[in-house]
Amino acid sequence: MQSTVLSPADLGITHPLDMLTAQEINAARQILIDSGKIGTGTRIPRLLPVEPDKDLLSRFTPGQTDFDRSVRVTLLEPSTGEAAEAVVSVTSGSVTGYRVLPTGEHPFGQPQYLFEEYEQAQAIAKADPRWQAAMARRGIIDTTHTFLSPLAPGFFPREGETGRRMIRSLTFHRNFEGDNAWAHPVEGLICHTDLTAGIVTRVEDDYEHSEPVPIPMENRLYDPESVGPARTSLKPLEITQPEGPSFIVDGTHVTWENWKLRIGFNAQDGLVLNQVSFRDGEEDRMVLHRASVPEMVVPYGDTSNTRFWISYFDAGEYLLGKNANSLKLGCDCLGVIEYFDAFVAGDHGEAVKIPNAVCMHEEDYGVLWKHSEFGETPQVRRSRRLVISYFATIGNYDYGFFWYFYLDGSIQMEAKATGIVYTGGCFPGHPNRHAPEIAPGVIAPVHQHIFCARLDVAVDGDANTVQEQNIVGIPMGPENPYGNAFTWERTTMSKELDAVRDANPESGRSWFVTNPNRLNYVGEPTAYQLLPMPGPRLMAQEGSSAWNRAQFATHHMWVTKNEDSERFPAGDYPNQHAGDGIGEWVKQNRDIENTDIVLWHSFGPTHIPRTEDWPVMPVDYSGFWFKPHGFLDQNPAMDLPDWSSRPTAEPDVAHQPQDAGECCH
Incomplete structure (x- = not known):
């Protein structure tokens, strides 16, 4: 049956890079139903937009309506475990691609988890007599409020599991509805569940024949009623923009000072930034074609049976974007805010709205440049940044992804x-070397959060080259007679395997994306510089399951020739997969010089938990900078206004510092 042909306008679309709309998602579902690809029991683990190709974008003109809008849909039959992937052209009303996913064959892999499977896994486990007996062994009979955390099982081939849709559940008790379950871990108890068969294949209890670790019973709630009276010492801090914000929004297109970009969003990457350009005189010069953080892995360093297998892929297994928060003014964002709603597909393929999924606002950022010449009035210009962000909650962790755009042409992620x-639990005072005790009887294992940013760079166009720069000391001698000299060296990366690199703080290592076809004011290729803020690479050892599956995290930097199918650094379906992604792609060793390339940058904290992380953890920050270096011919912020001469409200004299000047810092 042929479905209705639709124009982009019928779908609420005005540009090929617009975010998915509810009309598109629902239309795609109907097309799949009409074509017989979706039955009454079919579920949709993932639905993503098909990215428009660059040729289309280069030819696109405002008002054009003759472009295709397609989505890539993962299909799952829960009763059999069979999975497939379909490409649906919503505008033509047809299924243009279809393949069965070989989940039962090496290297395996499973579609992302459904929201409904979390409840399903818990119900199956709680109904199992072996789990009930294990809880009774610990003195817990009433398990009404007990919570089982549903976790991706990693890849550890076991008889009866390989090629099956599995989930592992650890148990956390609740004394009452609304209790903080993470305060009451049930140590050593694991349920291995076959979601397709609807059975627990194995209940593993480390303490079946010995004294169980006691369940910590101290309540650690963190809501205002439980914490107690809030401090009164902080005075209100108001952020106002009486003339409104400086940015202009047209649909998903944003203009702010010299920056232009388009905001995108999907169920896996979450926030996506498209067609990022910086205005130089009368020219809008491209910097990035597309930027996102499409994957992250959270590997644990504990050897216990309860946790040795844990290495979540929070995007590839659980979908970061689908788990995005609806942001609130005054909580997640301050100031004059522009929100963007997003739509993702629910488990049944229906459109689900995430209100206020993306937040955008401006922030003061202190001094941008300043100089005081003897006897003259100091010249100071204040910095400001445009902030575009979203938050996702995956189980016990919350992740914020913030992109900052600065007046000097810099980008920070x-x-x-x-x-x-x-x-987890321990006998009080007896943690293990892999899991410090953060409260009496409560341990938190060492782990890492390794994010991977995908930067489809376009510095002055798509033909780019990457160079590595290191700061080099010069031995004392004829080239350094006084011992003070040092210089820098840059090495061009010509092949993909040349560009598998790691940060080195000792040499100030950074990477330059250059355009060899365009020269700057002093005759050098224009460039942007990637400045890492490095942490440890993946600590799992080579040959381990975590290493094989998260190869992107084994190095800080990768460069690949741009290929549309290479979207996710751990592969399309890392759940229960033996290993895929960037580590395999670079074996092609393609040319990456003066061509269309993608940078993949891995970064993030290695976390040894502390008592101060309990019961809620203060934010850990990580990221990188992408700064113009020879891209512009001078400081682009020379023409900023001198705010010190702007009339202001009468100051509160009682709270002014002595000898306060007329210009602040």
Whole structure:
């Protein structure tokens, strides 16, 4: 049956890079039903937009309506475990691609988890007599409020599991509805569940024949009623923009000072930034074609049976974007805010709205440049940044992804990790070397959060080259007679395997994306510089399951020739997969010089939990900078206004510092 042909306008679309709309998602579902690809029991683990190709974008003109809008849909039959992937052209009303996913064949892999499977896994486990007996062994008979945390099982081939849709559940008790379950871990109890068969294949209890670790019973709630009276010492801090914000929004297109970009969003990447350009005189010069953080892995360093297998892929297994928060003014964002709603597909393929999924606002950022010449009035200009962000909650952790755009042409990406650390139990005062005790009887294992940013760079166009720069000391001698000299060296990366690199703070290592076809004011290729803020690479050892599956995290930097199918650094379906992604792609060793390339940058904190992380963890920050270096011919912020001469409200004299000047810092 042929479905209705639709124009982009019928779908609420005005540009090929617009975010998915509810009309599109629902239309795609109907097309799949009409074509017989979706039955009454079919579920949709993932639905993503098919990215428009660059040729289309280069030819697109405002008002054009003859472009295709397609989505890539993962299909799952829960009763059999069979899975497939379909490409649906919503505008033509047809299924243009279809393939069965070989989940029962090496290297395996499973579709992302459904929201409904979390409840399903818990119900199956709680009904199992072996789990009930294990709880009774610990003195817990009433398990009404007990919570089982549903976790991706990693890849550890076991008889009866390989090629099956599995989930592992750890148990956390609740004394009452609304209790903080993470305060009451049930140590050593694991349920291995076959979601397709609807059975627990194995209940593993480390303490079946010995004294169980006691369940910590101290309540650690963190709501205002439980914490107690809030401090009164902080005075209100108001952020006002009486003339409104400086940005202009047209649909998903944003203009702010010299920056132009389009905001995108999907169920896996979450926030996506498209067609990022910086205005130089009368020219809008491209910097990035597309930027996102499409994957992250959270591997644990504990050897216990309860946790040795844990290495979540929070995007590839659980879908970061689908788990995005609806942001609130005064909580997640301050100031004059522009919100963007997003739509993702629910488990049945229906459109689900995430109100206020993306937040955008401006922030003061202190001094941008300043100079005081003797006898003259100091010249100071204040910095400001445009902030575009979203938050996702995956189980016990909350992740914020913040992109900052600065007046000097710099871009910063900052990931914020907060929430509640994943807990286990111990005999009080007896933690193990892999899991410090953060409260009496409560341990939190060592782990990492390694994010991977995908930067489809376009510095002055798509033909780019990457160079590595290191700061080099010069031995004393004829080239350094006084011992003070040092210089820098840059090495061009010509092949993909040349560009598998790691940060080195000792040499100030950074990477330059250059355009060899365009020269700057002093005759050098225009460039942007990637400045890492490095942390440890993946600590799992080579040959381990975590290493094979998260190869992107084994190095800080990768460069690949741009290929549309290479979207996710751990592969399309890392759930229960033996290993895929960027580590396999670079074996092609393609040319990456003066061509269309993608940078993949891995970064993030290695977390040894502390008592101060309990019961809710203060934010851990990580990220990187992408700064113009020879891209512009001078400081682009020379023409900023001198705010010190702007009339202001009468100051509160009682709270002014002595000898306060007329210009602040």
